[in-house]
Amino acid sequence: MSTRRAMLVQAILYLGACLGIILAVQQLWEAERGLQHLRAQVGQVPVEVLLPAEPEGPRPAVVIAHGFSSSKQMMSPFAYTLARHGYVAATLDWSGHGRNPGPFPYDWSAVHAGDSALTRELEAVLAYVRSLPEVRGEQVALLGHSMGSAIVTRYARDHGEIAATIAVSAIFSDVLPAQPRNLLLLTGALELPRLQAAARAAFEASGGGSEGETAGALAAGALAAGDARRLVLVPCADHATVALSPRALRETVQWLDGTFGRASEGAVDTRAVWVGLLAACALVLFWPVSRWLLQGWVDRPGPCPLELVGVLLVLVIPAVAAPLLLRWLPYHTLPLAAGDYVMSLLALQGILMLGLLAVTGCLDAPTLGRFFSGRAWLAAALLTACLVLAVGWALDRTLLSAWPTPQRAIVIGAAFLLVAPYFVCADYVTRAGSRGLNRI
Incomplete structure (x- = not known):
């Protein structure tokens, strides 16, 4: 391909990416139309309440709980869908997750026994939601995903005033035939077999059987009587994507409509599609932006081209040794569930890689200084800022807690x-070891 033709293709690609970003932003902006956001801090727990903007008097409410190493943003498809159908939807961040500054209580026995700090956080959020003038206090349902499903199911089992419970990717099966009331179990058809078995065990323990199967779902009882049970294997969904599935969202609305005697209308949330388009287009533009920021620095060759054996040693030994060593090291110092382990693992792996590169003589002081120079740090900060500005705000509204906040400033810096x-080592090995990598 000639240079002129290559430049034309690049120009068309970059123009298309810019247009894609504009379209995605417009659609994400449109998704907010007609909805009202209320944000509150219940103790340390950040709560976001989503409801229709037009006044209609008190409405049924749903408190939505995310799973382990997730955040309230992951559950926003349920919140947006329910708000579009006339419900008040409240999402929260557990301790050690999202914007909650509290440390995660690593006491799984207490979580499953319903006697943990997380249960007390749920109680506080429920009290806050019931106090809202927009909420009909006696019409409250719970929805939880994975770990969140265990907490809300246990709570609803012990509190008969909860009108309905939706357990997504359920991991808790210690339920009763009459409690919790109106139990809906949503599990991805691509979910792990043991989690599918947990959902089926919960269905059977709650009084369901295998004789009422229709349209890929098992059902028993009646919503009007409060003893309805339904188990749905959501097609083309796994542990995470079940929260984005249109089938799961529709099942949730229909279940709550039946519980509260409503006939709501509205669309399911599709913002994840536009966030995906935005991220793809931003990544297309990321390459020329990064080349421009690192011009004159990134193409300098490493001083010691590694052979294949050297590349494998530097990559494989730390990857195997770091998880083993971390078993005996304290890593629950950062107040982030799962994030504390991931960051500690990468830190230990990086130290081991630096040591191996120094021992082999491939990373001397001048080279190390260039990698940790002021320009390198500035470029890394600018590239990070570009990504956060491009897609961080959108992800923060739909899937992940991705927008920096003052509460997390120290954690982000650490x-x-x-x-x-x-x-730094991964980048160095990739370029200095390109001769060895080309043989793979």
Whole structure:
């Protein structure tokens, strides 16, 4: 391909990416139309309430709980869908997750026994939601995913005033034939077999059987009587994507409509599609932006081209040794569930990689200084800022807690410092070891 033709193709690609970003932003903006956001801090727990903007008097409410190492953003498809159908939907961040500054209570026995700090957080959020003038206090349902499903199912089992419970990717099966009331179990058809078995066990323990199967779902009882049970294997969904599935969203609305005697109308949430388009287009533009920021620095060759054996040693030994060593090291110092382990793992792996590169003589002081120079840090900060500005705000509204906040400033700074050696070494090995990598 000639240089002129290549430049034309690049120009068309970049123009298309810009247009894609404009379209995605417009659609994400449109998704907010007609909805009202209320944000509150219940103790340490950040709560976001989503409801229709037009006044209609008190409405039924649903408190939505995310799973382990997730955040309230992951559950926003349920919140947006329910708000579009006339419900008040409240999402929360558990301790150690999202914007909740509290440390995660690593006491799984207490979580399953319903006697943990997380259960008390749920009680506080429920009290807050019931106090809202927009909420009909006696019409409250719970929805939880994975770990969140265990907490809300246990709570609803012990509190008969909860009108309905939706357990997504259920992991808790200690239920009763009459409690919780109106139990809907949603599990991805691509879910792990043991989690599918947990959902089926919960269905059977709650009084369901295998004789009422229709349209890929098992059902028993009646919504009007409060003893309805339904188990749905959601097609083409796994543990995470079940929260984005249109089938799961529709099943949830229909279940709650039947519970509260409503006939709501509205669309299911599709913002994840537009976030995907936005992210893809931003990544297309990321390459020229990064080349421009690192011009004159990134193409300098490493001083010691690694052979294949050297590349494998530097990559494989730390990857195997770091998880083993971390078993005996304290890593629950950062108040982030799962994030504390990931950052500690990458930090340890980076230190081991630096040591191996130094021992082999491939990473001397001048080279190390170039990688940790002021320009390198500035470029890394600018590239991170570009990604956050491009897709962070959109992800923060739909899937992940991705927008920096003052509460997380220290954690973000610590994470940046902890993982920097790993990514510096990975970049160095990729370029200095290109001769060895080309043989693979």
